[in-house]
Amino acid sequence: MDDETSADEVQAGRRAFLTCFGSALAGGAVAATATALLPGPARAAAGGAPSPAIPDYDWKQHQWAFGVDARKCIGCLRCVEACKAENEVALDAHHFRTWVERYVYVEGEDAPRIDSQADPVNIAASGSEQHYRFANRYQDQKVERAFFVPKLCNHCTHPACVQVCPTGATFKTDDGVVLIDHTYCIGCQYCVQACPYGARFFNVEKKVTEKCTWCYHRITKGLLPACVEVCPTGARIFGDRRDKQSPISRFLAENRVDVLKPETGNAPNVFYVGIDKDVR
Amino acid sequence: MPRHIRRLLLVLIGLGLVAVAVRNLVVDRSFYEYGHYRGNAVAEIARDKPKFQGTAYCQSCHAAEYDTWAHGLHYSPDTARIVKCEVCHGPGGGRDPGQNYLHAATGPVHPGNLKLAVPADTTALCTVCHEQIVGRPAEQRQIVSGEHAGGQQCSLCHDAHAPLRFKGALAAAAAGGNPAAGQRKTAACAPCHGPTGVSAAGLIGPTLAGQNRAYLAAALAAYRSGARKNPIMLGVASVLSNSDIEDIAAFFASQKCAAGPGGAAQLAAARAAGAAMCASCHGANGVPTGAAWPSLLGQSTDYLQGALRSYAGGDRSHVVMSAIAKSLDDAGTAKVAAYYGGAACK
Structure with a gap:
């Protein structure tokens, strides 16, 4: 009997735990959703992102x-x-x-x-x-x-430098230009190594990578x-x-x-x- | 729900909220707007101010130069060879990185200081494209600068805006002038220069017969403006109009002053007299090798010596002559003047 009772209790305990764990997962998912619903992507999701705020210019x-x-x-x-x-x-x-x-x-x-x-x-x-x-x-x-x-x-079109950038500081624009955001560049120079054409160099004064x-x-x-x-x-x-x-x-x-x-x-x-x- | 599980849940939710809060604070709000990058960066990069302004910007003030350029060889749209203003003059709205332009020191932005950046050394500038080097395609016009015009400034003969347009004699030929009309206006010239411009013994003026028309016209214009200082000539030239100057220059240029003996023997004598550098432009016997330079034929020793002193002293100014005159000492000046003074009109 002792053995059976303890088996039931174990079952009950496991069920409760799984329920709780499921709730915890759900909570985590809510948090993740909240994270995803930041202004940027929210705007992107709602009817396509507009062009960047460049006067008289539409990059599309x-x-x-x-x-x-x-x-x-x-x-x-x-x-x-x-x-x-x-x-x-x-x-x-x-x-x-x-x-x-x-x-x-x-x-x-x-x-x-x-x-x-x-x-x-x-x-x-x-x-x-x-x-x-x-x-x-x-x-x-x-x-x-x-x-x-x-x-x-x-x-x-498939820039290796953008692929290796750990911070999203370098990116490909919709109008086909690869740019560097100097405020996000941490100067790790992975992109300098990744570029097969030697097009990038390190700006020692600003501690950022630079290129055409x-x-x-x-x-x-x-x-x-x-x-x-x-x-x-x-x-x-x-x-x-x-x-x-x-x-x-x-x-x-x-x-x-x-x-x-x-x-x-x-x-x-x-x-x-x-x-x-x-x-x- | 057991209490320890509830606590765990609360901690997890708390961590989630902290993560959201931190992300909101740290990550730029435009991140992911267009992709895995800060969306605002695009407009920020696009905001930079352009420094090269294009030819239309230059044309708005420099219409005459633009017109010369647009009709010259440096504007050849059919072969896509277009040397725009800013290729030689530097960016219209920006810094002058190498300080290679005159006036650049007065301020970095043109036309804020109303001074155009003019290349100081046209020989160095033009050879950037026109020096013959390995790799340059044959279609490009090229020179070996050591064998071209004795290393003088390109701008001495070429109009850089339209390089096949030459300065000096060719420009004067285009300007014209009537020799017959000119003769009637030379009454004031004859007492010093002789009735046909041949300065015989006893006359104080230099020989004008056979002189380059453009040079004569430029000299009269310089006397009239005071750029060339001579009290007698200022008085004579001040009453002349532009067409008077052209006519008088045409008359004296049409008069004969035949050369004395020339050739190799005379060149050797010129070298001996220290006049080798003169001969590269003015010729061994005083007849210039190019149409742009004045003839020394029939000039008196006194006149030539005075002219060299004026260049050295700054009364007259010329990019080549001033430097040469300053390099000569009194004895050298006298020797050169004596040498060319011997080539009299026949």
Whole structure:
């Protein structure tokens, strides 16, 4: 008997416990729901979120993309200096939101020689870390061919940098631009490591990561990015893919384009014409 | 419900409420508005002020320069080669990062201080795009600056707004002037310069015959404005109109002052006299190598020496001549003047 009684009591105790535990779970669920019902998502749920409060701009109407015609680039580096001025990038030879590489194929060598405006020889030629120009190198070699390749953030469709950000400080906007929220960036630099293109760098003064924004403050006002604005040969092309008459739509319609490192799966939105297998 | 379970429940609910409260306080209210990020950040980034303003902004005040540019080679929309104002002048509404522009020190924002950023060194500026280097496509116009115009400032000959438009003689050819009408206006010139502008012995004025028309016109305009200081010439030039100046310049330019012996022997003599750097523009025998520079043919030693002293002293000012004149000592000035003074009109 003692044994049976105790078995009943155990049963009853287990039932009560499970009931209580269930209530506790329900309570937790209520708390979770309350958490979920914060203003932001609530607004998002109610009939779709409006565009961010940018005057005269609706990000649903645009899908930005960038083109580079490397055949036209003359390596004048006006884009690099303009970017630094427009975006107040550190005036030294180590921090660039956009940069230009030169690929030189010397006769008898398998791999191209690559230099950029930050190369010590080129900095010596300009005489300053604040001005940039390509030095007249390789004069004593027989050069088979050589060309310049402007580079910048690819504003990928599947950006690895956004995936690794632990705080939601970097994100992809609805109009196709990858931005960094400097108030949420904690300076961990995971994104710098994650980017396969080396497009990001650490701003030591502000302790945040920095990169090209396609001059988001300009394109949302109907202007071109600073580098496109100053390019004297039309090597940089920018526009809205939703507008079939925009320069980028025509560029993509008229050319067979490449992207850099397609194998990484990032799906870049900077499209190149006139590059080479060695450009990565 | 057993009391210990009820307590556990209360603790759990309490923790849940704390979690909600903390999240509300710490996480920005716009987080998750559009995705896993702070929604307000988008508008904040878009609020930055653009620094590059575009050509229309420049045109609103600099219509003449804009017009020159819009008709020149630096505006070629058919080949997408458009060198906009701010490529050379820097951002219209922003800082000048490298301090590479004149006037930049007076204030960072144009036109707030009403001073346009003008590139100080056009040789350094133009070669950024036009120096021949490995990698530059062949379609781009390129020079080897060591072999082009002796390393002088590009702006000396080229109008940077329309680089195929040349300054000096070509500009004067466009301006014109009537030599026959000019001759009737030279009564005041003859006593010092001779009736045909050949300064014979005893006349105090320099030879004008065969001189570049543009140079003569510019000189008369400079006397009239007082930029070139000479009390006699100020008096003569002050009564001349613009068309008078063009006519007189055309007349004297059309007069003959034939060269003396030239060639390699004369160049060697010029070098010996310390005039090698003069010869690169003014020629070994005083006949200029380019249309933009004045002829020294038939000038007296006294006049040339005086001109060099004026450049050195600042009475006359020219980007190249002032520097050269300052580099010459008295003996060098005398030697150069004596050398070119020997090339008389025939």
